[in-house]
Amino acid sequence: MITGKYLLTISIWLPVLAALLCLLLRNYNARNIVAFLTGIILAACSIAMLYIGPFDYQPEGLLGISWDTIITAADFGLLAFVLYIGLKQRHLLITVLAITQAILLVYFDFTLGGGHVEIKPAFVVDNLSIIMALIINIVGSLICIYGVKYIADHEEHHPLAKSRQPRFMFWLIIFLGAMNGIIFSNNLYWMFFFWEVTTFCSFQLIGHDLTDEAIKNACRALWMNSLGGAAFATALVLLLKYGSDNYLSIRFLLSQAGKPQITDILLLGIGLMVFAGMTKSAQLPFQSWLLGAMVAPTPVSALLHSSTMVKAGVYLILRLAPVYAGTYLSDMVAAAGGFTFLVTSILAISQSNAKRVLAYSTIANLGLIIACAGINTPLAISAAIVLIIFHAVSKGLLFLCTGFVEHNIGSRDIEDMEGLADRMPITTTIYTIGIISMFLPPFGMLIGKWAAIEAAAQLPLVAFMMVIASAVTALFWIKWLGRMFQGVPGAVRKDEPMAVHYKISLGGLAVGAVLLGLFILPLVTNIISPAVQKYYANSGLASASGAIIAGGSGLFVVWPLFALIIVVMVVAGLIYKPDKMRQMPVYMCGENSGGFNSTNYITTSDTSYALSLSNYYFAGLINEVKWNWVVNSLAIMMIIVLLGVTIL
Amino acid sequence: MKQLIIALFVILAAPVLGGFFSGIDRVLTARMQGRVGPPVLQPFYDVFKLLGKEPIAVNQRQVAWALGYLTLIIASLVLFCLGGDLLIIVFVMAFAAVSFILGGFSVKSPYSHIGSQRELLQMLAYEPVLILLAIGVYLQTGSFMVGNLLNQSTPLLVSMPLVLIALMIILTIKMRKSPFDLSTSHHGHQELVKGITTEYSGPYLAIIEITHWYELILLLGLVTMFWLQPVWVGIILAMAAFFIELVIDNICARLTWDWMLKFTWSSGIILCLINLGLIFAHGKGVI
Numbered sequence: 063m064i065t066g067k068y069l070l071t072i073s074i075w076l077p078v079l080a081a082l083l084c085l086l087l088r089n090y091n092a093r094n095i096v097a098f099l100t101g102i103i104l105a106a107c108s109i110a111m112l113y114i115g116p117f118d119y120q121p122e123g124l125l126g127i128s129w130d131t132i133i134t135a136a137d138f139g140l141l142a143f144v145l146y147i148g149l150k151q152r153h154l155l156i157t158v159l160a161i162t163q164a165i166l167l168v169y170f171d172f173t174l175g176g177g178h179v180e181i182k183p184a185f186v187v188d189n190l191s192i193i194m195a196l197i198i199n200i201v202g203s204l205i206c207i208y209g210v211k212y213i214a215d216h217e218e219h220h221p222l223a224k225s226r227q228p229r230f231m232f233w234l235i236i237f238l239g240a241m242n243g244i245i246f247s248n249n250l251y252w253m254f255f256f257w258e259v260t261t262f263c264s265f266q267l268i269g270h271d272l273t274d275e276a277i278k279n280a281c282r283a284l285w286m287n288s289l290g291g292a293a294f295a296t297a298l299v300l301l302l303k304y305g306s307d308n309y310l311s312i313r314f315l316l317s318q319a320g321k322p323q324i325t326d327i328l329l330l331g332i333g334l335m336v337f338a339g340m341t342k343s344a345q346l347p348f349q350s351w352l353l354g355a356m357v358a359p360t361p362v363s364a365l366l367h368s369s370t371m372v373k374a375g376v377y378l379i380l381r382l383a384p385v386y387a388g389t390y391l392s393d394m395v396a397a398a399g400g401f402t403f404l405v406t407s408i409l410a411i412s413q414s415n416a417k418r419v420l421a422y423s424t425i426a427n428l429g430l431i432i433a434c435a436g437i438n439t440p441l442a443i444s445a446a447i448v449l450i451i452f453h454a455v456s457k458g459l460l461f462l463c464t465g466f467v468e469h470n471i472g473s474r475d476i477e478d479m480e481g482l483a484d485r486m487p488i489t490t491t492i493y494t495i496g497i498i499s500m501f502l503p504p505f506g507m508l509i510g511k512w513a514a515i516e517a518a519a520q521l522p523l524v525a526f527m528m529v530i531a532s533a534v535t536a537l538f539w540i541k542w543l544g545r546m547f548q549g550v551p552g553a554v555r556k557d558e559p560m561a562v563h564y565k566i567s568l569g570g571l572a573v574g575a576v577l578l579g580l581f582i583l584p585l586v587t588n589i590i591s592p593a594v595q596k597y598y599a600n601s602g603l604a605s606a607s608g609a610i611i612a613g614g615s616g617l618f619v620v621w622p623l624f625a626l627i628i629v630v631m632v633v634a635g636l637i638y639k640p641d642k643m644r645q646m647p648v649y650m651c652g653e654n655s656g657g658f659n660s661t662n663y664i665t666t667s668d669t670s671y672a673l674s675l676s677n678y679y680f681a682g683l684i685n686e687v688k689w690n691w692v693v694n695s696l697a698i699m700m701i702i703v704l705l706g707v708t709i710l
Numbered sequence: 711m712k713q714l715i716i717a718l719f720v721i722l723a724a725p726v727l728g729g730f731f732s733g734i735d736r737v738l739t740a741r742m743q744g745r746v747g748p749p750v751l752q753p754f755y756d757v758f759k760l761l762g763k764e765p766i767a768v769n770q771r772q773v774a775w776a777l778g779y780l781t782l783i784i785a786s787l788v789l790f791c792l793g794g795d796l797l798i799i800v801f802v803m804a805f806a807a808v809s810f811i812l813g814g815f816s817v818k819s820p821y822s823h824i825g826s827q828r829e830l831l832q833m834l835a836y837e838p839v840l841i842l843l844a845i846g847v848y849l850q851t852g853s854f855m856v857g858n859l860l861n862q863s864t865p866l867l868v869s870m871p872l873v874l875i876a877l878m879i880i881l882t883i884k885m886r887k888s889p890f891d892l893s894t895s896h897h898g899h900q901e902l903v904k905g906i907t908t909e910y911s912g913p914y915l916a917i918i919e920i921t922h923w924y925e926l927i928l929l930l931g932l933v934t935m936f937w938l939q940p941v942w943v944g945i946i947l948a949m950a951a952f953f954i955e956l957v958i959d960n961i962c963a964r965l966t967w968d969w970m971l972k973f974t975w976s977s978g979i980i981l982c983l984i985n986l987g988l989i990f991a992h993g994k995g996v997i
Contacts, residue, residue, distance in 0.1 A: 522845075615855070
């Protein structure tokens with residue numbers, strides 16, 4: 063189809079072009095125009111793709127050279143650069159992994175001839191890719207727009223001799239192109255290339271500030287993702303050596319699902335790709351790279367956590383799910399995902415740094431998505447897609463809000479957000495939409511979680527981990543909300559001047575979170591169900607008169623619940639009449655002192671004492687440092703079993 | 711239309727019934743303590759008096775969250791009576807609890823703050839058991855819908871006795887009875903005053919009281935669910951559970967939150983797990 067071809071070309075090449083423009087035109091206004099235009103065009107492209115539906119595309123070569131050759135050359139170029147970084151930073155793991163990947167690639171390209179295998183078509187766009195494209199190009203673009211302004215403010219706070227804003231925008235925007243490459247590729251070899259590009263982009267972005275900590279954490283992200291890359295490369299070798307040329311095509315792999323042609327050794331290849339996905343999605347024991355990534359400026363965290371990077375991992379795992387359905391590998395994937403969901407949710411309770419809480423919550427939710435892929439029933443896959451969509455919007459929103467608040471109150475600690483509802487009501491409203499949409503009914507994340515638990519009911523162990531984890535999840539969100547909504551007597555409302563970038567990105571994502579929740583029924587029927595039905599007998603989720611039906615055994619009434627929330631807000635507004643209601647200071651078990659606008663009180667020693675409150679963090683029970691090695695060793699064992707079951 | 715009538719009936723009848731139970735609670739508790747106790751209708755007198763008082767609050771949000779608590783509990787009760795998805799009912803109940811907790815957090819009071827923190831921990835203690843109950847119902851009947859239970863010939867109690875025991879533990883927490891009346895209770899506590907509800911007064915406190923009545927009916931409904939054919943056996947079961955809770959309340963002292971968490975997670979969740987494991991194994995033909 064002719065239009066599809068252009069849309070796909072634009073979504074991969076436009077970010078490259080825009081990124082180069084940002085680098086060349088070293089000017090704030092130019093970056094603004096480029097970011098806005100790129101965002102609009104990319105979003106339009108993804109929506110147009112939704113409109114025209116699935117298509118295939120086989121690009122011609124460039125100037126008579128085949129794309130396979132170009133990608134092979136680019137692959138080696140990238141590896142050489144990674145090797146250079148490893149040597150320059152004297153980082154043994156990066157160096158070794160880069161050399162390993164290079165050896166694997168040489169073997170793949172030249173001994174096995176993988177570099178010349180032509181997979182037709184190279185790009186397959188199906189419903190799942192389109193959903194991912196919408197997330198990447200709409201949420202991702204909003205984050206890039208936010209990024210232009212944020213990084214300018216950021217440099218105002220930390221002045222530099224030579225501005226690094228152009229290079230920041232370069233890596234931020236090119237990331238979107240690489241992500242589009244991953245989700246559209248049918249050729250696994252091409253996907254591997256884009257996969258490596260995202261690894262490299264995230265390395266550059268995490269290390270942006272060039273502090274010792276930033277470089278250290280960037281290197282950690284690089285070696286962990288290189289390990290995933292090496293696993294991916296091994297998978298390519300296995301698929302080509304023990305399968306045939308066709309096995310490098312995702313479409314062919316999916317068509318072989320459940321057939322005896324998928325032998326143990328090929329299943330090991332699939333398992334290795336799942337492993338690569340788990341490193342990219344920062345699953346245990348690789349959580350530390352994503353936690354470390356928060357040293358980067360906030361738009362980077364927002365991008366890595368919501369629409370790109372970690373979503374590439376779950377995309378690959380979900381994409382391959384039909385191939386490993388019904389195997390022990392699938393059960394192990396479910397168990398590993400559930401385990402991550404459980405442990406990281408508990409760890410999140412002990413954190414007071416907002417970005418760290420968000421990071422743990424991301425890892426937890428990715429664990430849940432991976433657990434769904436492992437459960438591998440139509441209902442579970444639908445749940446996973448619902449979770450991917452809503453997590454991208456809500457988590458992007460939460461990170462952007464955190465960045466905005468940090469620039470305004472000078473802290474990202476949840477304890478410092480006490481009384482934020484009085485100080486910055488508009489921002490708090492947006493924040494609250496983000497938090498509530500993460501865990502409360504009737505919003506999408508909870509619909510996903512509900513469908514996940516209903517799907518998991520047949521696997522008691524996974525269901526059990528999900529049950530505990532989802533109860534724990536609520537705890538840290540409520541604690542956070544509680545701090546923000548604490549009424550602080552005498553709090554002064556701050557000005558909340560929002561640059562147009564912030565208005566568009568925060569407003570867009572907040573409205574998106576609400577609208578998507580409100581219109582989840584058509585979303586399920588028209589977008590999610592077709593994506594699942596392509597590879598499964600049914601879609602598991604269906605919609606009927608204001609409610610969602612899960613696999614015939616459950617019913618989620620969406621609209622009545624939304625109506626109820628609106629009723630409460632209206633009634634609360636009607637009942638509350640400030641002039642009729644007397645306001646009183648709180649009871650202190652001692653005389654209040656300092657008047658109406660303070661919470662000081664007179665103690666038994668006759669002195670005035672200021673009340674201060676803070677959340678429980680259970681430092682004695684949940685110790686991140688102590689837990690880490692136990693949790694990580696358990697996770698490593700699970701991964702060994704996960705890969706082991708494929709060949710047993 | 712039929713659903714609307716049921717919903718309206720539930721909304722009107724539940725608080726009357728709940729208030730009545732609350733009155734019986736006070737009489738029985740008094741008798742157990744060798745007192746005469748108030749008349750059975752005392753809770754109604756109390757609430758009507760509260761409703762007539764001058765509205766005083768610390769801030770607006772406090773009032774909004776109290777309303778949210780009321781409406782969400784009503785919503786979950788209505789969903790329950792309409793035979794809705796048990797998992798959703800549990801989630802809506804959780805949202806209601808969140809509203810209640812945030813109401814406590816929304817004032818800068820040491821008592822209501824600690825009450826809220828404890829209520830959060832209580833939620834952590836009971837939430838898994840309630841979800842596991844829903845999963846148990848699914849494993850047994852192949853559906854999460856409460857309405858579907860009416861078509862079952864064998865009552866749930868036969869296959870899920872251990873889950874009922876776990877639910878009894880949860881009932882103690884939800885009814886705010888000793889040993890788990892940590893966040894607030896029917897009596898003032900020295901260190902906590904009235905805990906999470908310390909800063910509510912007059913009509914707003916009445917809202918909270920009425921919500922507790924609705925909640926009580928919902929909880930007793932969950933017990934009734936264990937024996938729906940014929941339903942009077944289930945009602946007797948619920949009455950028995952209610953009475954046992956009162957006895958426990960009167961023979962126990964209040965304990966700490968970490969003890970509560972350890973107890974609910976070790977016994978409550980383990981009981982559920984053993985029971986679910988048995989059902990699962992039975993379904994697979996192992997037992």
